[in-house]
Amino acid sequence: MLHGAKIYLRPLRQDDLRTIAGWINNSAFLSEFNFFGLRQEAQMEKRFLEDGLIGAQNGRLLVVASDSDQVVGDINYHQRRYGPNDGSTTYNIGISLSPEHRNKGYGVEAQRLLAEYLFAVYPIMRVEAMTDITNIPEQRALEKAGFTREGVLRKAQWRNGDWHDIVVYSKLRGE
Incomplete structure (x- = not known):
C-alpha cells in the first residue's frame, strides 16, 4: 500500500470487482472527461485473475480514504514509448473519483503517490498525465501534485x- 495524509492506494481484491464493475459504465461516476463508451466487465475480471490488475505494462489501484477506509475511486497507469528502446518508456496515469469525493485533495495525493511508486519501481525518467482542456480542476490537481504543463494536443481524443x-x-524523476 502507498500511504498519504488523506488517502492510500491499494491493489484490488476479488471483492472489489463488483464495485469497479458498477463504475465501468456509469457516466455519473466517470464524469464527462472519463467516459469513452460502454466496456465489458468480463475483461477486467479475467485480467484480475491473471495478474491482480498490476503489471509492468499497466495497472489499476484503488484510492481509499484514510479516515474511513472507504474506496473513493481508482487510479491507473499504462506504458507508453517515445522510441523503440526500453529507455524510451514512460507511464501515463489517469484517475477517477466518485463525485462526492472530488475537490478534497484526494486526486492530488493519489497522483503524487502513484508517480512516486512508478519512479521507485521502474527505471523511467517520466510520468505523464493528460486531461481535457476544459477540465480545470484536474489541471490544478496535477499541478499541485508536481506535474508541469507541457502543451496541448489538438483534437487528439475522441469522446462523447x-x-x-x-x-x-x-x-520527471527528481522533480
Missing part, C-alpha cells in the same frame, strides 16, 4: 461523439 483537445502534463 466529438474530438477534444487535451493538455499534457509530466513529472
Whole structure:
C-alpha cells in the first residue's frame, strides 16, 4: 500500500470487482472527461485473475480514504514509448473519483503517490498525465501534485461523439 495524509492506494481484491464493475459504465461516476463508451466487465475480471490488475505494462489501484477506509475511486497507469528502446518508456496515469469525493485533495495525493511508486519501481525518467482542456480542476490537481504543463494536443481524443483537445502534463524523476 502507498500511504498519504488523506488517502492510500491499494491493489484490488476479488471483492472489489463488483464495485469497479458498477463504475465501468456509469457516466455519473466517470464524469464527462472519463467516459469513452460502454466496456465489458468480463475483461477486467479475467485480467484480475491473471495478474491482480498490476503489471509492468499497466495497472489499476484503488484510492481509499484514510479516515474511513472507504474506496473513493481508482487510479491507473499504462506504458507508453517515445522510441523503440526500453529507455524510451514512460507511464501515463489517469484517475477517477466518485463525485462526492472530488475537490478534497484526494486526486492530488493519489497522483503524487502513484508517480512516486512508478519512479521507485521502474527505471523511467517520466510520468505523464493528460486531461481535457476544459477540465480545470484536474489541471490544478496535477499541478499541485508536481506535474508541469507541457502543451496541448489538438483534437487528439475522441469522446462523447466529438474530438477534444487535451493538455499534457509530466513529472520527471527528481522533480
